[in-house]
Amino acid sequence: MRTEVIVVGGGPVGLLLAGELRLGGVGVTVLERRTGASTESRASTLHARTMELFDQRGLLERLGTPPNDSRGHFAGLPLDLGGTDSPYPGQWKVPQARTEELLREWACGLGAEVLPGREVTDLADLGDQVTVTVRGPAGPARLRARYLVGCDGEQSMVRALAGFELAGTDARREILRADVTGVQIGPRRFQRLPGGLAVAARLPSGVTRVMVHEFGRSPTSRAGAPDFAEVRAAWSRVTGEGLDGARPVWVNAFDDTCRQATAYRRGRVLLAGDAAHRQLPVGGQALNLGLQDAANLGWKLAAQVRGWGPDELLDTYHAERHAVGARALTNIAAQALLLFGGPEVEPVRAVVGELLGHPVVRAHLAAMVSGLDVRYPAGTEHPLAGARMPPCTVHTGAGPRTLAEALRPGRFVLLDLTGGPGPDLGSRVRVLPATVTDSALEGMRHVLVRPDGHIAAAGPERRPPLAELRRWIAAPR
Numbered sequence: 388m389r390t391e392v393i394v395v396g397g398g399p400v401g402l403l404l405a406g407e408l409r410l411g412g413v414g415v416t417v418l419e420r421r422t423g424a425s426t427e428s429r430a431s432t433l434h435a436r437t438m439e440l441f442d443q444r445g446l447l448e449r450l451g452t453p454p455n456d457s458r459g460h461f462a463g464l465p466l467d468l469g470g471t472d473s474p475y476p477g478q479w480k481v482p483q484a485r486t487e488e489l490l491r492e493w494a495c496g497l498g499a500e501v502l503p504g505r506e507v508t509d510l511a512d513l514g515d516q517v518t519v520t521v522r523g524p525a526g527p528a529r530l531r532a533r534y535l536v537g538c539d540g541e542q543s544m545v546r547a548l549a550g551f552e553l554a555g556t557d558a559r560r561e562i563l564r565a566d567v568t569g570v571q572i573g574p575r576r577f578q579r580l581p582g583g584l585a586v587a588a589r590l591p592s593g594v595t596r597v598m599v600h601e602f603g604r605s606p607t608s609r610a611g612a613p614d615f616a617e618v619r620a621a622w623s624r625v626t627g628e629g630l631d632g633a634r635p636v637w638v639n640a641f642d643d644t645c646r647q648a649t650a651y652r653r654g655r656v657l658l659a660g661d662a663a664h665r666q667l668p669v670g671g672q673a674l675n676l677g678l679q680d681a682a683n684l685g686w687k688l689a690a691q692v693r694g695w696g697p698d699e700l701l702d703t704y705h706a707e708r709h710a711v712g713a714r715a716l717t718n719i720a721a722q723a724l725l726l727f728g729g730p731e732v733e734p735v736r737a738v739v740g741e742l743l744g745h746p747v748v749r750a751h752l753a754a755m756v757s758g759l760d761v762r763y764p765a766g767t768e769h770p771l772a773g774a775r776m777p778p779c780t781v782h783t784g785a786g787p788r789t790l791a792e793a794l795r796p797g798r799f800v801l802l803d804l805t806g807g808p809g810p811d812l813g814s815r816v817r818v819l820p821a822t823v824t825d826s827a828l829e830g831m832r833h834v835l836v837r838p839d840g841h842i843a844a845a846g847p848e849r850r851p852p853l854a855e856l857r858r859w860i861a862a863p864r
């Protein structure tokens with residue numbers, strides 16, 4: 388396999404992107420600094436939209452049925468995520484290490500080359516290709532590819548080397564976290580106490596996760612993770628409870644740094660995931676946002692490399708995902724203010740709590756946190772254009788199936804609802820003569836669905852207008 392795209396970073400975002408690129412027929416090499424699987428305790432939540440994306444790639448069978456918890460929160464105020472309009476409502480509890488394992492197996496099964504123990508130390512965009520210098524087991528080496536994507540996390544080396552600007556604000560508050568065993572701690576769901584905020588929850592693995600923030604306390608400058616003694620002391624000050632006998636499995640601190648790359652693409656270098664946006668990992672949004680970046684970018688970059696995408700297609704990645712990231716960072720920043728603020732934020736919390744009593748507010752926030760309300764700018768007037776295809780069963784000659792199944796090969800799907808044999812739109816579009824019983828699609832005779840499950844076009848005409856098709860495919864039939 389010839390490497391056409393280099394992905395720097397074999398975390399969840401880099402691995403999902405690698406699989407998406409392989410589906411698009413692109414030769415991809417993932418360079419990962421670590422030599423083995425990550426042992427860090429990181430994200431544990433997959434949201435409804437990510438589960439839908441995994442379904443679109445046939446990954447859920449491999450994942451099994453993880454525990455589901457519909458009890459989400461907004462700034463610590465209870466928010467039910469169970470009622471969202473998705474086949475996968477709620478929060479799916481999957482340790483990040485398991486998500487990575489799943490995606491690695493999938494990407495490698497599709498032919499991606501994943502090279503551990505390779506650290507990228509330099510790169511150059513030469514205009515027609517990108518070169519990287521890599522420190523690996525056999526010493527330094529240089530690799531080249533047509534494009535490079537930095538999926539190398541919040542301290543992204545690619546971002547720095549390629550000169551991306553990261554705009555936003557630095558940390559003002561931090562929260563300490565420890566996963567512990569050997570101690571019985573009662574559950575605390577974002578408990579606000581006079582001196583600070585305390586969280587304790589037992590994870591499916593059996594360890595207990597404690598988190599503590601002291602109101603008014605600025606982040607401590609320290610090299611690396613805090614000592615467990617620091618967490619224990621803060622926990623005791625805030626809760627008045629000791630953590631005697633607790634054995635730390637993993638200790639870390641998070642802060643409310645809120646920064647986003649001003650561009651997600653510079654020439655032949657792109658960013659995705661934490662490399663493109665830094666945020667407080669509240670409510671599991673950080674990981675899910677990154678995975679959804681990869682799902683948006685993969686097919687577009689494949690189209691660019693394989694030569695079937697129109698010139699502007701790759702730039703829609705920034706246009707679409709930067710806006711989504713900015714909105715997510717805003718809701719995360721709002722939550723950080725309400726979580727870390729002391730008594731002065733109580734009136735705002737009371738008002739937000741009252742608003743959350745209204746079903747329409749709950750539904751709005753639940754769709755936002757779950758990633759279900761993303762709507763990309765669309766060229767057509769239909770109210771669904773740009774939104775994700777609503778979950779539905781399509782009835783074809785071969786019987787009923789979900790749309791997710793039809794999207795598994797990673798191609799466009801044209802739902803032809805005319806009852807006819809359907810037009811031939813060329814090899815990029817799979818035409819599926821079908822009927823759909825979804826009131827949102829009433830009166831539609833065609834629905835063109837992108838490989839990432841968003842609606843590219845929908846209308847009463849027999850087929851998408853040519854001008855519309857040309858937004859996505861350079862030379863449609």
Ligand SMILES: Cc1cc2nc3c(=O)[nH]c(=O)nc-3n(C[C@H](O)[C@H](O)[C@H](O)COP(=O)(O)OP(=O)(O)OC[C@H]3O[C@@H](n4cnc5c(N)ncnc54)[C@H](O)[C@@H]3O)c2cc1C
Pocket residue numbers: 395396397398399400401418419420421427428429430431432483505506507508538539540541543544545639659660661662668669670671672673674675677
């Ligand atoms: C310590 C920590 C705890 C977290 N806890 C939570 C949580 O509880 N809940 C939550 O929702 N989110 C949490 N997050 C956020 C979540 O883990 C991230 O959003 C998610 O990992 C982003 O995935 P990614 O693939 O973009 O980046 P990462 O998972 O960070 O992956 C980046 C990869 O790039 C590799 N890499 C870095 N530099 C180089 C280089 N120069 N060359 C080659 N490889 C390189 C790294 O080794 C790493 O494997 C946490 C993040 C951190 C850092």
